[in-house]
Amino acid sequence: MTLFALEALVDDPSTEAIVIVSKPPHPTVLLRLEAAVARIRKPVVACVLGAEAPPRSAATWVDTLDAAADAVVAVLAKRVPSGKLFSNPSEVRSRLARCHAGGPIGPGVLGLYTGGTLAHEAHLLLDSLLGHGAESRILDLGDDQYTVGRPHPMIDPQTRTDMILKTDKERAGVLLVDLVLGRGSHPNPAAPLASAVRQAIATAEAAGRRMAAVGSVVGTAGDPQGLASQVAQLEEAGIEVLPSNAEAVRFAALLVKPELADTLLEVVR
Numbered sequence: 164m165t166l167f168a169l170e171a172l173v174d175d176p177s178t179e180a181i182v183i184v185s186k187p188p189h190p191t192v193l194l195r196l197e198a199a200v201a202r203i204r205k206p207v208v209a210c211v212l213g214a215e216a217p218p219r220s221a222a223t224w225v226d227t228l229d230a231a232a233d234a235v236v237a238v239l240a241k242r243v244p245s246g247k248l249f250s251n252p253s254e255v256r257s258r259l260a261r262c263h264a265g266g267p268i269g270p271g272v273l274g275l276y277t278g279g280t281l282a283h284e285a286h287l288l289l290d291s292l293l294g295h296g297a298e299s300r301i302l303d304l305g306d307d308q309y310t311v312g313r314p315h316p317m318i319d320p321q322t323r324t325d326m327i328l329k330t331d332k333e334r335a336g337v338l339l340v341d342l343v344l345g346r347g348s349h350p351n352p353a354a355p356l357a358s359a360v361r362q363a364i365a366t367a368e369a370a371g372r373r374m375a376a377v378g379s380v381v382g383t384a385g386d387p388q389g390l391a392s393q394v395a396q397l398e399e400a401g402i403e404v405l406p407s408n409a410e411a412v413r414f415a416a417l418l419v420k421p422e423l424a425d426t427l428l429e430v431v432r
Contacts, residue, residue: 166199173203180206180235184228186283187214197221206238212280213287228284229407248413250406252428258403259417259424268373269336271298272415275323277316278381279303281341281408288409292416292423298335302326317348324359330374331366337375337415338363341408342393344382353380353393357400364401375418376402379411 165183172178181203188196193214200207200222207222210231216224223238225231230244237244249255262268272289276282282303289299302309304316304323316323323340330338338360342352349355360376367374378397382390397404405411417423 165196169199169203173205178205180208180238182231182235183207183209183211183222184231184280185209185211186280187211193217206235208234208238212283227288227407227409228280229409248427249410255410255414255417255428256424258414259421262375262403262418263421266373268375268418269334270419271333271335272301272337272339272419273299273330273333273335274301274339274412274415275326276301276303276339276341277305277320277323278341278343279305281343281379281381284408285339285412288412289416292413292427293420300333300335301339317343317352320349320352320355324355327356327359327363328366330363331370334372335374336419337377339411339415340376340378340402341411342378342380342382342397344380344386344388344390344393346387348388351388351393353388353396357396357402360397360402361400375415376400377405377411377415377418378402379405379408381408 165185169181172181197217197220200220203221208231209220209222209224210226210228223234225234233244274282274285276285282301286301289297289301293299309316309322313319313322327338340356342356364374364376380390380394380397382388382393384390394404403414405414413427417427
């Protein structure tokens, strides 16, 4: 299917550049994909989450979704990709200071995701930042085990809100979430998410501990839910909303492991 899609995009005169987003394919499939990309004369950016870039490739390989967006825009704008791990490091420092001013945040990150690719990206990033033995879990609530006999969580948020209200049993220091807008999704997904997070934060405080909430929103101003209003609802509930999933994951890691700041806030990709 990917190879057929590439052929169609190559033949489409309105397509100036191509971005491939995928989980790691079988090595034989990757070889076929690389061979197909080598024949394309348009710029190609590949974000194959969890796979190592080939030693030589006709595509520009990146390791996160936001890096893919940055890379393809840079190609079209004829500029060098920014390479920043955070689009606004100074703002991130201010946010971190505000979050830590309220007292220590417990260890561990609990990620409750509606988007499977976003969940996979979060898992890979957290493993690289906190280590495999960290007290962290990333759940893809769109997986079959959570959707038997019920709608996908992008449509019906009940599964996630129920789990958020039970986070006191997890005792995670940071709750990490995504929100995906668009046609076919819940008409106002921020409302139930914000309500559940607000209650979970209050429950943690009543138990004498702190829980921070971090998230990102995938959408545009043209989506029926409205990007600005969705972000505003989350922020009013105390959720730190970052520009991308990768930035949200890195911010969550910084909350539970502040010593990462010297690395994440200074280096580029």
